Amino acid sequence: MSDPRDLVMRLDRITKRFGALTANDAISLTLRRGEVVALLGENGAGKTTLMNILFGHYVADDGRVEVFGEPLPPGNPRAALAAGVGMVHQHFTLADNLTVLDNIRLGTESLFSRGASRATARARVEALSRDFGLAVHPDARVGSLTVGERQRVEILKALYRNARILILDEPTAVLTPQEAEALFATLRRAIAQGLSILFISHKLHEVMAIADRCVVLRHGKVVGEVATAETSGAELAAMMVGGEIALPEARPATAGKVLMRLDGVTTPDKGAAPGLKRVTLDLRAGEIVGLAGVSGNGQAALADLISGLILPGSGSVSMDGPLARWSPREAIRQGIARIPEDRHKTGTIADFTLTENAVLEGYWQTGFSKAGLMDWRAAESFAEGIIAAYDVRCPGPAARIRLLSGGNMQKLILGRVLEPGPKIILANQPVRGLDVGAIAYVQSRLIAARDGGAAVLLISEDLDEIMGLADVIHVMSEGRLSPGFARGSKTAAELGLWMAGQGFDHAA
Amino acid sequence: MRLDPIAAPPLSRQIGLPALALVATLLVAMALALIAGADPLATLGLIAKGAFGSKFAALETLNRATPLIFTGLAVAVAFRAKLWNIGAEAQLYAGAIVAVLLGTGALGAPLVLPVSALAAMLAGALVLLGPVVLKTRLGVDEVVTTLLLNFVMLLFVSYLLEGPMKDPMGMGWPKSPALIKEARLPRIVDGLRLHWGFALALIAAVVVWVIQSRTTLGFEMRAVGQNREAARFAGMPVNVVLVKTALLSGGLAALAGWSEVAGLKGHLSSDLSPGFGYTGIIVAMLALLHPLSVVLSALFVAAIFVGSDSMSRAAGVPTYIADMLLATALLFMVLALMLTRYRVVWK
Incomplete structure (x- = not known):
């Protein structure tokens, strides 16, 4: 293990400042052949900045990157690719209207090349997807694929370019628990074939499951480096946040009367984002309703509806009787507190x-x-x-x-x-991107509002957050809403099946 | 080369860079004068003298600044809400037409001035209303529609001057009959060639400033301009705000034409505006869209025009230097503006 020839990548005292903020402060880390290193840290700890430096999107103010013993020229994504570094971004970089095969070949050769090279490429892609367990049809249009499948295409793209080092940025953020399990299986095969993986995450249980070593970042600095086998989730969590911060615990509450009722509401699809499909939902006083689901499954439509931005196409919405008019201004007038998903673009x-x-x-x-x-x-x-x-x-x-x-x-x-003093609170991803202290604060405010008699609708892609806070959990998949599950009545895995779309047919 | 955003630009940067832009403009002016074979410093001196060197020159500059303040305000109001009104020229002529329609005997004193001013604003507002409704309803780009309406309006004015509005005593010149005395804006001080239009323009600037900073409509206009999505989410009636902005902007631009006819020329001709509507864009941009700064920037622009005219007669440097100066001033100002918010990193 200590053989220096095994060293595939070395970051040496990488420093990057944005104005007064030091996003990366002398970060050093190493990656060996066949190893999975997890880069852990809260949002804002500097993980993504580091990855962007590694891949040449940013230029570090100081420090250097070596790949296979050669220094990587800064600010050059092409050089990173050529050196065998493949990156799978959190937000995919695929062309929806091209096939899987064309997406993979894109940028590696001319699309007008002769059939022979296309056939070779297809054979290679098929071999790669077999070897790594990345089932996806090469001729399918990317636009028609699920999020999990798209991620496989991204990984295939990296492998096709002979990546020996894979960097995955929050790869499970958009996956159901089952899809995440499949991803881990693929990663294990990749390691067996001698690839190395840098895995960025803030989810501890995943890190414990897949990584050999963890490097923990806090405020742009490396605050700890431990072998996964010699640590525990609690220890990593303490390292991440620099001490214990207790997250608020919601005590169960008794629900009061229905403050808002959606009855068989359908809204039109908006491009690739599905609208609501005959959704029936009650929001009761003194109750937090959690809405779980993989991003892009109709949560946006529900949030827009309650925010007043869109009207139901069919079905009805009532609050103390049916709503005569509906607009953002009317929603505010009716006492709906709206915490938008994107605080930068929409909220402020x-x-x-x-x-x-x-x-x-x-x-x-x-x-x-x-x-x-x-x-x-x-x-x-x-x-x-x-x-x-x-x-x-x-x-x-x-x-x-x-x-x-x-x-x-x-x-x-x-x-x-x-x-x-609102009657209803729509909290759409209220803690995404916040540090632990702010998360605890926002959540405790929501709980306090519920205890004060408000109805809360909490939309989140983080299942842990939903399970921790919500009195009733609904799952959305492709615009459909599952029945409500009482707190604690379903495990994460069971909810994961609903998130993947199973169960709706029986319920409907 | 890369641009790094500066979170909170220091005051020194916010003031120093625009000042530097002004200096750079003057340097370019001197270089141009040198190319034209004149003494650079003397040329600048002649421009300044031509603009402010005598009572007559200074009043001429103020007169020239009057329509520019109106069109500058019109553009500033619209651009602040990210409504790209390139059609101030058309709205200006709409105001001028109304000045003639109501000012040649249709109304008498004391009604004619206030009524024709309000009617002129209404006409200008209506000219901009079409493009804005097309924008809010059908998503038609207002840059194209407002720009093209300028040419439509100019041709319409030509038609009027050759036909229904032709002055029978005009000796065949395409001009309208003269306004009656009661419909003319009086001079501020007897014997000095400066009409009340200038005072009205100053009042308009203050009114616009109050609207933008003190009223709910101004708050909505700024919010819609800064972030339409957030404004909509917050419950602002975005399309209504855009229409109101258009009415205000069109009305202001129309006052430029109205005051040129009622205050200065006394009749309408198709050369009433040497591009005041377009120059208004430069005026507004140099003022960073601030209504009070519009007054200063209109004075600056007017001074360059008036000063260049007289300098040209004295030094033989072509008057095109005025256009060159404005263009470079604008370019440097835009550059300075960007550099206040971004730091250039050479790598």
Whole structure:
């Protein structure tokens, strides 16, 4: 194991700064032949920055990368590819309208080359998919594939280019538990064939299952490096967050009356994103409804519907009687707190101040404006109130919100929507991309709102989050909604089957 | 070469770089003068003298700045909401037509001035309404429609001046009859060639500034411009805001034409505007779309035009230098603006 010839990749004191922020601070790590190294860390710990440096998307301020003993020229993805480094991004880089085979060949040879080379390529792809257990039809259009299949295409693409080192960035984020298991099987075959894998994740149980060694990042620094066999999940978690942070635990609550009812609601599909398919759902006072599912299975349509952005195509939505009008403004008026999925693009306006963002949805209400004239003083004191009550770390209410971290931005949104005392809270991926402290804070606020009698709809792709918080769990798959499962009545694996689309036929 | 965003640009950068852009513009002006065979410093001096060197010159500059303030405001208001109104020229002529329609005897004092001003704004607003409805309803690019309407409007004005609006006493020249005395904007001070249109333009700038910074409509216009998706999610009626923006923008541009006719020329001809609508874009961009800065940038642009005219007579450098100067000023300003927000990294 200590044979230096086994060393396939070495990162030497990689440093990368963005302004005042040091995203990577003298990070060193090594990867040996046939080894899986997990790069662990919270969001914002510097994992993705490091990967982008490795693959040549960013240029490090300091330090160097060696692959198979040769230094890798900085800022050159092509050189990384040529050196045998293959990367599978979190967001796939595939052309939907091309076949699997063409996607794999794309960029490696001319598409106008003669049939012979195409046939050779097909044979190679078929051999690779057999050898690595990556079942996918070479002539299928990528647009028609599932997310799991697309990921296989990405891996095939890397293997086709003779990658000896695979870098996987949060590969299981978009997979059901079953699909993740299949991915691990593939990775084990790859190791057996002498490949090396760098596996980026923040999910501990996966890391424990697949990795030989873990490198833990925190605030851009390596804070620990341990062999997986000699550590435990708890120890890794403590290393990641730098001490114990207890996540809030939701005590079961008794649900009250129905505050919003969706009855057989169908909405049109939006491009590749499915709309709702005859969805029936009750949101009750004092209850957190968790919506699990693989991303892109209709959650966006449900969120848009409740946010007021779209209208039901058929079926009905009622709150104290059927809704006569429906729009974002009407949703706010009806007491719906909306925490959007994308706080940068949808939830805030980057170049507006905290004050302006705080009154973004309420500026028209008396108190913030009168006869069309803004009362900026009232708006500012509202923002100051949120900053104090929700612990928003910022230079002040006049600062632009783009200067805030994701967690502080989310706290401002939270204050904006919770301060009016909403009846219903739509929390769409409320903790995605936040650090552990902010996650605990946001979740405890949601629980407190539920205990105060609000109905909460929590949409998340993180099954652990759903299982930890929700009183009732529904699963969405291709726009269909599963029956509600009471807290603790289903295991993750059982929910995973629903996420993969099984069970709906019997239920329907 | 790469650009790294700067999270919070320091004040020195925000002020220093635009100042540097101005200096660079002057250097280019000197180089141009040198190429034309004149003494660079003397040329700059002559431009300044031509623009501000005498009472007459200064008032001429203020007169020239008046329509530019209006069109600059029109563009600034629209661009702030990311409504790309390239058609201020057409809206200007709409205002000018109304000034003639109502100012040649249809109405008398004291109604004629306020009524024709409001009617002119309405006409300009309507000219922009079409493209905006096409944009919000059908997604038609307003850059194309507003730009093309400029030519439609200019041809329409030519038709009017050759036909229904032709001055019977015009000796065959394509111009409208003259406005009655009551329909003319009086001079601010007797004996000085500066009309009330300039004061009106200053008031308009302040009003626009108040609308943008103090009203809910201004808040909506800025939000829609900065991030349409977030504005929609927050419950703002995005399309209604765009229509209101268009009405305001079109109305402001129309006042440029109205005040040129009622304050300066006294009649309509097809050479009423030497491209005030287009120059308004430069004025607005140089002012970074801020309504109060529009006044300063309109004065700057007007000074260059007026000053270049007189410099050209004295030094023999072609007046094209004015266009060159504005173009370089704009380019340097845009560059300076980008460099305030991004750091260039040479690798």
